[in-house]
Amino acid sequence: xxxxxxxxxxxxxxxxxxxxxxxxxxxxxxxxxxxxxxxxxxxxxxxxxxxxxxxxxxxxxxxxxxxxxxxxxxxxxxxxxxxxxxxxxxxxxxxxxxxxxxxxxxxxxxxxxxxxxxxxxxxxxxxxxxxxxxxxxxxxxxxxxxxxxxxxxxxxxxxxxxxxxxxxxxxxxxxxxxxxxxxxxxxxxxxxxxxxxxxxxxxxxxxxxxxxxxxxxxxxxxxxxxxxxxxxxxxxxxxxxxxxxxxxxxxxxxxxxxxxxxxxxxxxxxxxxxxxxxxxxxxxxxxxxxxxxxxxxxxxxxxxxxxxxxxxxxxxxxxxxxxxxxxx
Amino acid sequence: xxxxxxxxxxxxxxxxxxxxxxxxxxxxxxxxxxxxxxxxxxxxxxxxxxxxxxxxxxxxxxxxxxxxxxxxxxxxxxxxxxxxxxxxxxxxxxxxxxxxxxxxxxxxxxxxxxxxxxxxxxxxxxxxxxxxxxxxxxxxxxxxxxxxxxxxxxxxxxxxxxxxxxxxxxxxxxxxxxxxxxxxxxxxxxxxxxxxxxxxxxxxxxxxxxxxxxxxxxxxxxxxxxxxxxxxxxxxxxxxxxxxxxxxxxxxxxxxxxxxxxxxxxxxxxxxxxxxxxxxxxxxxxxxxxxxxxxxxxxx
Numbered sequence: 001x002x003x004x005x006x007x008x009x010x011x012x013x014x015x016x017x018x019x020x021x022x023x024x025x026x027x028x029x030x031x032x033x034x035x036x037x038x039x040x041x042x043x044x045x046x047x048x049x050x051x052x053x054x055x056x057x058x059x060x061x062x063x064x065x066x067x068x069x070x071x072x073x074x075x076x077x078x079x080x081x082x083x084x085x086x087x088x089x090x091x092x093x094x095x096x097x098x099x100x101x102x103x104x105x106x107x108x109x110x111x112x113x114x115x116x117x118x119x120x121x122x123x124x125x126x127x128x129x130x131x132x133x134x135x136x137x138x139x140x141x142x143x144x145x146x147x148x149x150x151x152x153x154x155x156x157x158x159x160x161x162x163x164x165x166x167x168x169x170x171x172x173x174x175x176x177x178x179x180x181x182x183x184x185x186x187x188x189x190x191x192x193x194x195x196x197x198x199x200x201x202x203x204x205x206x207x208x209x210x211x212x213x214x215x216x217x218x219x220x221x222x223x224x225x226x227x228x229x230x231x232x233x234x235x236x237x238x239x240x241x242x243x244x245x246x247x248x249x250x251x252x253x254x255x256x257x258x259x260x261x262x263x264x265x266x267x268x269x270x271x272x273x274x275x276x277x278x279x280x281x282x283x284x285x286x287x288x289x290x291x292x293x294x295x296x297x298x299x300x301x302x303x304x305x306x307x308x309x310x311x312x313x314x315x316x317x318x319x320x321x322x323x324x325x326x327x328x
Numbered sequence: 329x330x331x332x333x334x335x336x337x338x339x340x341x342x343x344x345x346x347x348x349x350x351x352x353x354x355x356x357x358x359x360x361x362x363x364x365x366x367x368x369x370x371x372x373x374x375x376x377x378x379x380x381x382x383x384x385x386x387x388x389x390x391x392x393x394x395x396x397x398x399x400x401x402x403x404x405x406x407x408x409x410x411x412x413x414x415x416x417x418x419x420x421x422x423x424x425x426x427x428x429x430x431x432x433x434x435x436x437x438x439x440x441x442x443x444x445x446x447x448x449x450x451x452x453x454x455x456x457x458x459x460x461x462x463x464x465x466x467x468x469x470x471x472x473x474x475x476x477x478x479x480x481x482x483x484x485x486x487x488x489x490x491x492x493x494x495x496x497x498x499x500x501x502x503x504x505x506x507x508x509x510x511x512x513x514x515x516x517x518x519x520x521x522x523x524x525x526x527x528x529x530x531x532x533x534x535x536x537x538x539x540x541x542x543x544x545x546x547x548x549x550x551x552x553x554x555x556x557x558x559x560x561x562x563x564x565x566x567x568x569x570x571x572x573x574x575x576x577x578x579x580x581x582x583x584x585x586x587x588x589x590x591x592x593x594x595x596x597x598x599x600x601x602x603x604x605x606x607x608x609x610x611x612x613x614x615x616x617x618x619x620x621x622x623x624x625x626x627x628x
Contacts, residue, residue, distance in 0.1 A: 317557070318558065319384065319558040320560070321384075321559040321560025322388070323559065323560065324559055
């Protein structure tokens with residue numbers, strides 16, 4: 001496994017505080033991160049995907065996965081009614097079985113935050129809102145900050161921001177860093193508390209695994225509470241190798257700084273089997289500390305139905321079908 | 329140097345046919361298939377409950393496309409299957425001869441009959457609506473039309489006994505199900521699955537969309553109860569239900585199927601006495617249909 005922690009400046013005692021002091025120092029740090037062994041990473045992710053999870057362990061994993069879902073609707077065609085029905089589904093995913101756990105959060109566009117907040121009143125389900133000109137992130141900084149502040153003011157508990165991939169890929173790391181810190185500032189509420197900040201990398205657009213590792217460290221240094229793979233709006237979304245790489249990054253970051261950061265793979269996770277593979281990766285890479293909705297989330301919409309069908313199979317012994325779950 | 333007898337035969341690995349692909353069993357297991365005298369023929373994949381589940385998912389995904397195809401087009405596709413069968417006649421004759429202990433000539437005659445039957449059902453696709461549908465006289469100014477529509481996903485237990493069961497019997501139970509626009513999950517005859525598995529190879533090279541027919545081999549006692557209790561299966565043909573008691577018996581399967589209101593076609597009282605060369609009639613064709621009735625104002 002990676003020995004990154006030993007190389008990180010934090011572990012050497014110099015601290016990471018001045019890494020972002022200048023464009024040059026930030027670049028030196030990010031490019032000084034060890035390169036990713038692509039073949040090894042993909043082989044490790046594939047190996048972890050072959051574990052067989054059955055019976056009681058499977059039942060536990062299904063319930064855990066349901067409780068980790070950020071149930072998402074991010075369509076141009078979203079209506080108030082659709083967001084409400086999604087919230088109802090999040091509160092009570094399987095009306096035929098009240099022992100089914102609730103989802104972790106409902107993820108919507110900023111203009112739907114108030115609707116979702118209202119529909120979720122009285123529960124501990126969080127409202128997550130995408131912001132900063134999601135999904136492209138192509139807008140001026142003041143617009144992004146206003147977008148964020150607007151969502152926070154409407155009651156969002158969590159903000160999912162996208163990084164400026166153009167700036168990242170052209171090497172303007174400090175711009176990306178400053179943007180994340182500015183959005184983090186915009187997440188602050190008048191009472192001094194702050195909305196949780198998730199930073200989306202859109203790994204499908206970052207081209208290399210090395211870039212994913214750099215983006216992970218960049219976002220964590222800038223104060224991200226969560227790092228998230230994708231928007232779900234491009235051809236390549238969350239993949240097991242990319243997620244494994246990000247899991248290793250948060251592990252190394254905690255070893256270096258003592259700060260724990262969450263991970264959220266999003267997009268393309270559709271089946272119970274996929275979800276199990278991710279949970280195995282979390283357990284093998286990070287252990288129990290991250291196996292909770294506070295530190296690991298799935299960004300998904302159709303995944304929930306498959307989990308519910310598998311859950312019904314385990315409780316009734318009969319295979320269920322799409323007629324027995326909602327059409328979203 | 330070139331002694332032909334020294335050449336090693338290339339044996340065929342029989343595989344399941346699910347969703348237009350040829351997977352091995354999810355269990356990774358196989359079982360020995362023997363001819364009627366107990367001589368080893370091949371290893372067939374031992375399909376499990378999970379394979380059955382995967383097959384139902386594939387069949388469900390294919391319903392929209394296949395049932396939405398025009399009846400005329402379905403007929404053309406099925407006729408194309410018959411053309412492909414004709415090209416594989418010798419292979420099927422050999423498999424039928426081994427499965428049923430017949431001479432090559434008799435087996436070939438059964439294969440010919442099976443191909444003819446497939447063509448016969450191909451012709452039915454655009455005619456069944458005229459026979460099973462109706463223009464109903466009603467007391468009002470309406471056209472009232474009843475048309476048959478496919479039921480959806482149908483589980484088919486292929487016949488396990490009777491004259492010509494291994495291939496002609498299989499065609500006789502499968503073709504009517506898909507001719508009307510249903511999709512099928514077929515549990516091949518447990519002791520003689522090779523013609524059914526080879527049929528999958530024929531279907532894959534015809535124009536039939538993947539998932540319309542899915543072929544599983546293995547213990548019927550595993551596959552049949554899974555199909556019967558599966559909540560996403562709409563119909564069940566129990567022709568090959570041979571166990572007298574236990575969860576694989578026709579009565580238990582029908583009871584399980586009733587939980588989700590499946591249409592069920594009961595097996596013959598004595599399956600071993602069946603003669604599949606007899607004219608089939610339209611019963612199987614009309615067993616897995618739903619009647620849709622439309623009222624339309626007639627105007628002046």
